[in-house]
Every structure is written in C-alpha cells, then in structure tokens.
Amino acid sequence: MSLRPIHAARARVYQTLRTAHLERAHEFAPAAILFTSRRYDFDERLLAGLEVVQAGRWRSAGILVRSRVRELEVNEPLMLSGARGAALAVSAVRLKAAITGRRALVVCYAIGNEDPRRLPPSRSLRQRLSHRADVALGRAVWRRLDRVAYGSDAARAVYASLMPPRDDLESRVIPALPNPCPCAAGVVRPQRVVFLGAFAERKGFPILLAAWSAVRAELPDATLVLLGTGPLTGLAEAAAAEDPRIELIVDPTREEIHRELAAASVLALPSQPAVGWREQIGLPIVEGLAHGCTVITSTETGLADWLAEAGHGVLQVPTSAGALASALAGALRRPIAPASVLTSLPEVDGRLAADSWLFGGAEPSGAGAETRDVGAEAGDARAAPA
Template identity: 55%
Template sequence: MSPSRRSAVPRLPAVRLYESLRTAHLERAHQLAPASIVHRVTRYDFDESLTEGLDLVQAGPVRAAWLVARSRVRVLEVNEPLMTSSLPATALVLAALAGRRVLTRRRVTVVSYLIGNADPFASGTAPRLRTRLRRRAERVLARLVWRRLDRVVSGTDSARETYARLLGPSSPRTSAATIPALPTRHPEARGGGVRPPTVVFLGAFAERKGLPVLLAAWPAVREEHPDARLVLLGKGPLEPDARALADADDSVTVEVDPARSRIHDVLDASRVLVLWSQPSPTWREQVGLPLVEGLSHGCTAVTTTETGLADWLEAHGHVVAHGDPASSSVLAHSIGSALDAGRSADSVLADLPELDGRLAADDRLFTPELSAREDSA
C-alpha cells in the first residue's frame, strides 16, 4: 500500500468531510469507498500508522470550503446535521459548492450517515440567553443542511425517528434507507462455545460510560459469581478509581490504552461486554463502538436503553436494562443474568449480518456515482 498523502487539495472524486478523525475512522476508511478525507482535528486515539494509503487533508472550516470547491468532488459525505459542532464547516462547504455550480453547472451529490438520537437543540435548561439563541440558530442551520442531502442512511431506528421529530421531513428528492449499524464477524474471532466468566469494559474511563456504576456493582457480582473476572480496557479521568478496585480485588485487571491487537485478544476471550451508558442533557450514546466490537467477537452485551441499538440487542438475547441506569444493583443483576445465560460465542456471531452495516450503508450512499469495492478492485 502506498504511503499516506497529506494533500493540499482533495485528490479523489469522493470526499468525506469530518469534524474530527479517530482510529475507528481510519480503520473504516480502508474498507469504505475510496475518498479523500477533509478533517478539522484529530482525536486522542488517532493512530498515525493507519493513515498509510489514505488521502488526508486537515483544514479549518473556511479553508475546507475553498479546497473542496476547487477539487473534482462528485460525491460529498458530510457529518450528520445533528452534530452541531460540524455545522459551520458543512454550511460553508455547501455554500462554496453552490457558488461553483453557478459557474460550472456541476451539481455535487451530498450524502450523510445518521446515528444521532438525542436533541442537541433543547434550550429549556440553558440558563444563558446566548446559549438559547445559539441553539435556535443551530436548528435552522441543521434544517438547511438536512434539506440539501441527496441520500441518507440511518444506522438505527432511533436515529431515523429522531431526525423526523427534530428536523421534519427530508427533501422530496432525498433517498433514505435504514441499515442497522451492526458489525460482521471479526476476521480473527475464534467463536466457539461458552467462554469463562470474564466481563470486559472497553472505552473511556468516564462517568458517561458508566464506569463508576460498574466499579460499585462488581463486589455484588462477585458474591453471586465468585469465579467471575473483570477486565477494564481504556483510559480517562477515572483511571485512579479503576486501579483502586484492582488493588483491592484480584479478580479485576486494568489495562490503560492497550494496543488494538490486545483489545481484540481480550474480547475474543470474554463472555460479556458491559457498556453502561448514562443519560445526559447534552449527550446520548448513539451506537457505542465497544458494543459493536464486542459483538464482532461473540460477546454478550450488557447495556442500558441509551444506545440506539437497544431494540436490536434486546430482540437478539442481549441484556438491556430498563431500570435506573445509575443503580449499581441493576447493573449487578444485569451482569449476573448475562453470565447465567451462558450464551455461546457462536450463537452471538450467528445473529450478525454477512456485511458490516457501515459498509452496506456506504455502498448505498456512494452508488451509483461510485462503487465501494468495484472501483477499487
């Protein structure tokens, strides 16, 4: 594979306009339709080694608009309209392309992948007038972007319903579909029968991911399941709390910022993955990358109703708690139920689609102008 190109101008006829770029995006980019990626910032987990073979352009909103308008773009993917931090850049790029169309008569197809399932415009609890006015302006801007989209794919039913409720109907010309944001079996997943009673937490050591509730619940889990083990993988502000439990309980292991290969090994040896997402006025778990990765290795998921995949998970034998997400006893009971179910990895993997949901969505978004795999073969 050729080295990565940090380009001055997007080189490919497909462009993805991202607010931020992280490792998961880079991994996906090697599988999705070939496209230049224009991004404003990189995330804390950005893995430089995964940029090989990609066409990357880092630019702020104004420069991004100028560069995309100068490019030979035919299909543009933008961040979903409910991602309010990306709206200024998206609006500027779309305005620049509208100006280019006046001069060249070339219309760009604009597409977006939707997983947002929370209301970012709610102003009832905002104490400052400036905040309330900003949110009203963001709603207007989001509706303008929403009406400009030519094709959209919703990754969850929750996202589809949220967009209809907050932004109203899309343009009559918009092609819309819903494809569940589910993984396929990971190529290195061993599968097999019932695994040892290992529970894994993967992600940010933060309150919104439910780590404090998990740490409080673990002693109760151990009382009912003395042979259970807990592995905490990630990093974040609550690392001292995680280490404190590991120091006091030899059934708990903490691994800070482990390599991707190590993450896959742990998931492939675990029976249960916990992502105990917490409700928040300003944030809601859209899908949950740890859930997707756990499923791809055959883990039984334990989660709350916050994730957009909650309905699918519950319908396919995973544990989705409807009780108080702040309750450690609810979580302890949920983990115990998943362990007692003794579900095999093979049975979890058998429920997954043959094609990764994000790849299937990408084919829908970029066809017929581009084909995800035929054009790159």
C-alpha cells in the first residue's frame, strides 16, 4: 500500500467523488483530493491537471501524516457515510501537528438538512450500533472544525439543533446558488420541461411520469426531456417509447446537459422523502437556475424558501401527480423570464464563494448579499440527545 505524500499544502478528503467536484476543483485554489469511491457521474477527462488520489480511509490518513498539509477540508459531520474517513483525516493532521508543531486549519462545507439519527425500524442491532458510532464520530469531527460554511439556512438550522454549541467556531451561510452559465441565453424558450438526475422514486420520477399525461392533455405541444440514469431507467424507456413528446438521453454527457437546459423553460425535480435521505440542495436545481430555467421542486430541498420567494414552484410532500401536473402546466404557460432567473443569481457561484471564505476568511466580490455571518448564532445552538 503506497503512502506517497501529496504535493499540495491544501487537501480535500471526500467519501465519494463526482463530476461536479472535479469541475469545481478546476475553479478552486489548487488542492489535492483524496477520495474513497466514485459516483456514477464521474468524468475521467476532468482529472487532467488535478492531484487526485483514490484511497481508503486508513490509507488517506497515512498519506496525510506523511504530507505537508496545512489546510484540510472534510465531509460534513452529518454525512455519516463519511464520518469515519473524516475522523481519521482530522486525527491524521492533528498527529502531524503534534510532530511538527504546526496546526492545520480544518473546515467543511455543510448542506445536510435532515437528522441522520433517525433509524429505519428494521435495522439489526449491529447496524444500529454502527450508526450510533458514526453519529459520535460526526460530533467528534464537529468539535475539531475551525470553520463551517452552510449552503442553506435549512442546513444551518439542522446543525444548530443537533450539534453542541461552539462559540469558537467560525460559521457563515452562503447560499448554494450558481452564477449564470456562459451558455445560458436570457430568451423565451418553448414549452419544454427537463428532468435531470437519477431515475429513482426519491427524486419523484414516477410522480413526474404520472403527472405528464395531464400536462400533455392541457398543453399538447409541451415536451419532456429525461436526462439521467438509475434504477427506473426501464420506466423511462417505456415512457419515451409510448409518448413521442418524451425525449430520453441515458447517462448524458456534460455537453448534452448544458444544451438541453439552455433550450428548456422548466426544470422539474419533485424530490420526495425517503428513509435515511433528503434532498440537500439538488445539483439539477442549481444547474437549471444557472441556465435560466423556472424550477418546479418540493419542500425537500434546502433552497425551498429562496426558490419560493423568487417565484419558482415549491410543492409540499408527499406530492400528488395532480399537484405536480398543475404546477408544471402553470410554469409552462407563464415561466419566469430566463433573463430574470439569471439576474436573480449571484455574480460568483455560491460554492466557490464558500470555498474562498473557508480557506481565506473572505468571500470574493459579487458573492451575493445573502452571505451572512452566523458565528454569533452558534451560542444559541442546543444539542439534541444522541
């Protein structure tokens, strides 16, 4: 097992890595990325020019001990699947500090908006004990953080209710809103809806297909574009075969995603509650906004309040096919002007602004007026019983 040191003085340790991480890595200040597993949407072409190492939790910790890392980003404490890796990474840089006398800055970006301690009733004793251990490790990571940037008010509220209060922790809410995509045009688009993401129940995919027949009956010229892959790909293929107004692109390229979003008037992501999961932000929502789309989604996303205030459609859960059909038809008839959607966004991508603050202590200009210091609120947080 190779423990060759990484070259960068800044490192990011992730449980899973996806295309969006790699795209942003090219925009962020240089940093090495250590990760355990790949997501299905992983574009290897984006690895060029980056220092990326796939390694397990223990190997990643060993690499950090042997490296000159001065700044470390870890998965957020409420992401329990990454709690062990985050705890080991933090322990590694603390051990290094004990040896060298130089303490590393430890930060995280937090978008979790659900209490992860809720257990499905059918779990075994071993699974419950493992889950509690991960919760404890997540809290241990929380106590070692120097800075945390929240991607939504919902995330900040959840952390305030679950984690021990810390007056010494620097924190800030920087909404996870995108800046306008260069390929987006602020012009009127045809009656075209895009669904982007996993073809899965938790993403509201079956509800969308059930709602579509009512939308088509009301608006015969409307089209639905399905972009993604997942366990319900067969259902997507059957729907596209039966309805000529449904277009399907399985496992789309980044170029196809940009092209379809730029041509659509509405982005639909009606995420639904699922055991052990909640839509944190919804990357399709972010990408839809960046291209000027009107968004129809649910209250599950952490951006629900912002979207509702900006005039987008936010549905209660559980969402009925009838409610979704009505919202889609209304948005297709009277979409928000793409130019208005684009002007509602910050000049600087929210994730980039958060990264600049996490490591530099200041947001780049144009990060958005909603950026707020919530350090003073940390003392009001109260920990829920473990």
